[in-house]
Amino acid sequence: MSQSLPLSREVTAIRIPGGDSHLLPVGTEVVITQALGDTFTVAVPSLGGLFRIAGTDADALGRTAVTEAQALPEGQTLEEAAWEKLKNCYDPEIPVNIVDLGLVYTLEIAPDAEGKGSVISAQMTLTAPGCGMGPSIAADARAKLLTLPGVTEAQVAVVWDPPWGPDRITEAGKKKLGMV
Template identity: 35%
Template sequence: MNEEQAVNREVKLTKELILEKLKEVIDPELGIDIVNLGLIYEIDLRPDNTVYVKMTMTTPGCPLTMWLLQAVEQKVLEIPGVKDAEIELTFDPPWTPDRISDEVRKRFGMI
């Protein structure tokens, strides 16, 4: 068994693990991580250890779109065992503030 196989056995890829890693991506304009902001719509773990992420932006004209997409790809690829990352940008359905987590809503007095 080589080193990579040993690492892959130790780390079980789960959606929860990927979501935790994606919390490290902070929207620089809002100062909130993209998971709690509600930008992540879907995560799919493929049999070949490719991770598919469907996400959105707060607005279609967001000037940070490319930066955020690259940051998401980079964070996913940092997870041991991930072979590749496929990031899809969608605006269907459009993002609304309703997607913000209760945790962040409480912090900002929105609840």
């Protein structure tokens, strides 16, 4: 059974499945229900729901905070870094990242309007049209893309065409799910 712990400082968290931001005050009791990628899913009994806390705020949970890169590793393109970031996004109910689940359909990078950085636009889907996790997962993906050096704007749209199917899952995802 997971143990309740108080937040050591206030933290902004994303409500699951709604995707809206909430400020959780210092001392709020939470229970970590999942720690995958560089985010934490926590149950907040006082608010009656689940929230996602970014890895950069892990210290509020008594964990080591994830630091944001100031520059891309030598030889890595922004597109490669963006795909890697998206591999740290998880549906709170499925232990496979959204890239290996085949949920990300497109990823495009363009210069921003001022020519000082980049805009990343992505299209993704969900495993089922009735899934209420879309706003939460899209918000998490957007937040992760915005941590990349030089990215000034990120947009993540949830689309339904083409429909998702299990054939889109990568070999790594199938292994994690026990499908191979």
